[in-house]
Amino acid sequence: MRFLHTADWHLGRIFYGQYLTEDQAHVLENQFFTILKDEKIDGILLAGDIFDRAVPPIEAIELWDSIITRLAMDYKVPLFVVSGNHDGAERLEVGRSMLSRSGIHIWGSPHHALQPFEFEGADGKVAICPMPFSEPRRIGDALGLGASVSKPVDIDMTEDSLFSYVETEEQEPASLNLHNYDQMYQAWSDYLYKQVPKGMCSIAISHAFVMGGEVGGSERTLSVGGSEQVSPQVFKDFHYTALGHLHGPQRMGADYIRYSGSPLKYSFDEHTQKKSFTIIDMDKKGNVDISTIPVEAKRDVVILEGYFEDLLNNKELQAKHKDDYVQARLLDTMPIMDGMAKLRQVYHRCMTIDLVGRVATPMADMDEAVFKELNERELFNQFAETVWKEPLTEREQQYINSVWDRILKED
Ligand SMILES: [Mn+2]
Structure with missing residues (x-):
């Protein structure tokens, strides 16, 4: 039977x-x-x-x-x-x-x-x-x-x-x-x-x-x-x-x-x-x-990992997954503006973005006590360096300083 x-x-x-x-x-x-x-x-x-x-x-x-x-x-x-x-x-x-x-x-x-x-x-x-x-x-x-x-x-x-x-x-x-x-x-x-x-x-x-x-x-x-x-x-x-x-x-x-x-x-x-x-x-x-x-599903559930621009420009990938349910796992370290809207133009069912590249890696050589010693400018610089994996350039540093000056004055 x-x-x-x-x-x-x-x-x-x-x-x-x-x-x-x-x-x-x-x-x-x-x-x-x-x-x-x-x-x-x-x-x-x-x-x-x-x-x-x-x-x-x-x-x-x-x-x-x-x-x-x-x-x-x-x-x-x-x-x-x-x-x-x-x-x-x-x-x-x-x-x-x-x-x-x-x-x-x-x-x-x-x-x-x-x-x-x-x-x-x-x-x-x-x-x-x-x-x-x-x-x-x-x-x-x-x-x-x-x-x-x-x-x-x-x-x-x-x-x-x-x-x-x-x-x-x-x-x-x-x-x-x-x-x-x-x-x-x-x-x-x-x-x-x-x-x-x-x-x-x-x-x-x-x-x-x-x-x-x-x-x-x-x-x-x-x-x-x-x-x-x-x-x-x-x-x-x-x-x-x-x-x-x-x-x-x-x-x-x-x-x-x-x-x-x-x-x-x-x-x-x-x-x-x-x-x-x-x-x-x-x-x-x-x-x-x-x-x-x-099972022959109408749409697959897939994870696409890569850099934003690559996912956006890869025609072969798009043809394959344009109707699938997509999780975009992005390796980029820089912020992405309007990422979801842009991805959805090519992957119509992009459901979620996972910013794996932007997860801050904890600094092993620095403990909590040291953080407490830092002022807000130093803390921000540490944060920026962790996220972007490189220190602020001189121009960025000048700009951030001017922002801090303004914030502190307004306060
Ligand atoms: Mn169940």
Whole structure:
């Protein structure tokens, strides 16, 4: 059976003041649907952060509406979706019972995610185990674990080199902590896995921060204080786990536990990431074969480094990046007037300028006490020399002196 795994669409995302809806629609309406047909996909695993915020803009809702409508009515490919930390879980669940009859299966609240969904595919049944992003306290509520509960956690430490970075030292049976992500997600996955009929293949879909994962730059932290991370062990029983939250595609200790990553680059920190859709081929025993299809974005997110004049006059560079989202990393040490306006004439989506050349290098041989001895003229000269990497010329010095004279007189 063949599944497509994707996550972190973040519909309605604003990038430096600009909506990315057009870019998102481009990838989803063209490439995504083409893959479904060309690759003969049996089911879609969408692992959370469908929207960028709990109350998304109307364009984002319309895009989502058009996608689920086409999936259900034209393509007839079942969609399995859990909500992420950016989604409004209950809002996403609107119409869930009715939509489920059309093959659109949505899980937002953990209270609705307490049993596997048995999906009847071409080669037999697969148990889909939904684990939407939830705060540990809510998972505890859903599982009926009261605050008074204090029972040993069943942590399976049978070593498996795949999980070698998980601490292997003997642990005392701990009390179940209702604020601990790892323990609550583990209790949840155990609860679901126990209900998977013997011999049936299983797939978990979850939105979580798995330990050891590499952060891309546009993820939002899940909790304030405390650990928000869960061990990859939480998912080790399932034949495949489709994860969402981290925006770079990556495996988590094993090939069958992975993040698909977001379809688009949502931060300049992600400029080197290769975004993709993940395809999972699962045989009757649950063995998986993984491949990826690179995303063909309408506009790339790039960092261009160089001197202002060079970026402005490099025709080849401009032709290549005129429509991309650009961060200009300028090496110039002199101030640049109207830099953004000029750059935007050639790089239409220049979003930000990073003045790396103008970052003052601290003077190692001078301590704070020495600075206190200097008067304002000497301090300014030090500053100018640090920024321009050379001392003021005699003419500049004369001019600055006259400015200081005037300022002090007016004062
Ligand atoms: Mn996300």
